[in-house]
Amino acid sequence: xxxxxxxxxxxxxxxxxxxxxxxxxxxxxxxxxxxxxxxxxxxxxxxxxxxxxxxxxxxxxxxxxxxxxxxxxxxxxxxxxxxxxxxxxxxxxxxxxxxxxxxxxxxxxxxxxxxxxxxxxxxxxxxxxxxxxxxxxxxxxxxxxxxxxxxxxxxxxxxxxxxxxxxxxxxxxxxxxxxxxxxxxxxxxxxxxxxxxxxxxxxxxxxxxxxxxxxxxxxxxxxxxxxxxxxxxxxxxxxxxxxxxxxxxxxxxxxxxxxxxxxxxxxxxxxxxxxxxxxxxxxxxxxxxxxxxxxxxxxxxxxxxxxxxxxxxxxxxxxxxxxxxxxxxxxxxxxxxxxxxxxxxxxxxxxxxxxxxxxxxxxxxxxxxxxxxxxxxxxxxxxxxxxxxxxxxxxxx
Ligand SMILES: Cc1ncc(COP(=O)(O)O)c(C=O)c1O
Numbered sequence: 001x002x003x004x005x006x007x008x009x010x011x012x013x014x015x016x017x018x019x020x021x022x023x024x025x026x027x028x029x030x031x032x033x034x035x036x037x038x039x040x041x042x043x044x045x046x047x048x049x050x051x052x053x054x055x056x057x058x059x060x061x062x063x064x065x066x067x068x069x070x071x072x073x074x075x076x077x078x079x080x081x082x083x084x085x086x087x088x089x090x091x092x093x094x095x096x097x098x099x100x101x102x103x104x105x106x107x108x109x110x111x112x113x114x115x116x117x118x119x120x121x122x123x124x125x126x127x128x129x130x131x132x133x134x135x136x137x138x139x140x141x142x143x144x145x146x147x148x149x150x151x152x153x154x155x156x157x158x159x160x161x162x163x164x165x166x167x168x169x170x171x172x173x174x175x176x177x178x179x180x181x182x183x184x185x186x187x188x189x190x191x192x193x194x195x196x197x198x199x200x201x202x203x204x205x206x207x208x209x210x211x212x213x214x215x216x217x218x219x220x221x222x223x224x225x226x227x228x229x230x231x232x233x234x235x236x237x238x239x240x241x242x243x244x245x246x247x248x249x250x251x252x253x254x255x256x257x258x259x260x261x262x263x264x265x266x267x268x269x270x271x272x273x274x275x276x277x278x279x280x281x282x283x284x285x286x287x288x289x290x291x292x293x294x295x296x297x298x299x300x301x302x303x304x305x306x307x308x309x310x311x312x313x314x315x316x317x318x319x320x321x322x323x324x325x326x327x328x329x330x331x332x333x334x335x336x337x338x339x340x341x342x343x344x345x346x347x348x349x350x351x352x353x354x355x356x357x358x359x360x361x362x363x364x365x366x367x368x369x370x371x372x373x374x375x376x377x378x379x380x381x382x383x384x385x386x387x388x389x390x391x392x393x394x395x396x397x
Pocket of ligand 1: 047109136137247
């Protein structure tokens with residue numbers, strides 16, 4: 001075993017018993033480069049992060065320029081820092097008018113935590129409704145709302161007053177009441193395996209929230225920034241969230257997240273108690289500069305092209321062992337009969353130069369979420385390797 005692998009196993013906290021242990025030397029565009037000339041086509045973008053591709057030159061230039069001006073100077077919310085201001089202005093210009101105030105944080109989980117606190121403060125209520133098979137993060141609050149008892153159970157007690165409903169079940173929406181502070185939902189459930197609800201469902205959720213005075217919190221951490229073909233997935237649904245939650249693809253590879261609401265809603269965090277929601281590094285200037293550069297790149301992408309590339313994956317991945325392909329745009333889940341086949345195919349793909357994985361709550365589905373700049377010839381090559389790997393695994397059965 002290489003020295004670095006050994007050091008990794010000794011000094012970095014484990015998240016599973018079987019880490020992949022691939023050693024990455026560099027990454028560019030859609031490719032990851034390892035030791036000894038190994039390379040992989042990246043079909044997962046660091047889990048929907050590298051939408052603009054790895055080390056996009058505009059992002060690298062923005063990071064370099066800002067790092068040489070200033071990095072951290074003061075906790076979030078006190079000083080006027082132009083990378084934060086310019087980013088918040090550019091982002092909110094692309095969103096519905098009511099989403100005009102950004103609270104910048106460092107990650108998706110943190111953005112979810114902030115959204116939950118904001119909904120409680122604004123409504124004066126404490127019940128939160130979330131959905132089975134939803135993933136919203138690993139911090140205690142986010143963990144309390146994720147939709148899997150397996151993941152929640154070992155960390156109890158968690159937050160009280162959380163209700164989980166079945167996703168895509170209209171009659172379950174009766175649970176939303178005047179006691180509900182907010183409903184937190186993904187427009188397409190990422191970790192459930194790229195699950196897209198029936199037409200009209202998200203609108204029904206929005207209507208139930210409106211009727212009961214509950215805030216609608218849309219988690220676009222995985223689906224935002226053109227991943228599913230529109231700037232935000234909610235924009236295909238004819239609804240406007242009260243709070244929008246972002247991270248992952250936002251920073252073009254740098255860590256940043258946000259929860260965004262109207263100025264009126266957001267202002268409740270500023271007093272009683274004063275400084276009731278604060279962060280040292282939230283909206284780090286280097287990350288904001290990266291986010292602005294990434295935003296300029298993603299907004300030039302053509303949503304129809306992203307959908308076409310998704311279709312190319314679908315039409316190329318035809319095999320009797322592939323039961324279905326779920327999702328939208330370039331957030332796809334390739335379904336196999338069981339987890340065992342999927343994990344063997346994934347291992348074989350990695351061996352053959354395609355980097356992919358499974359979904360947290362759908363281990364029988366392979367994730368396809370490459371950088372959005374992937375080219376057709378790379379899609380064909382990736383699909384050829386997946387099919388070759390599948391053939392090998394099924395002939396070994
Ligand atoms: C939909 C969704 N929400 C929240 C999160 C948590 O984000 P982070 O890992 O940045 O805390 C994730 C991460 O996978 C996610 O997919």
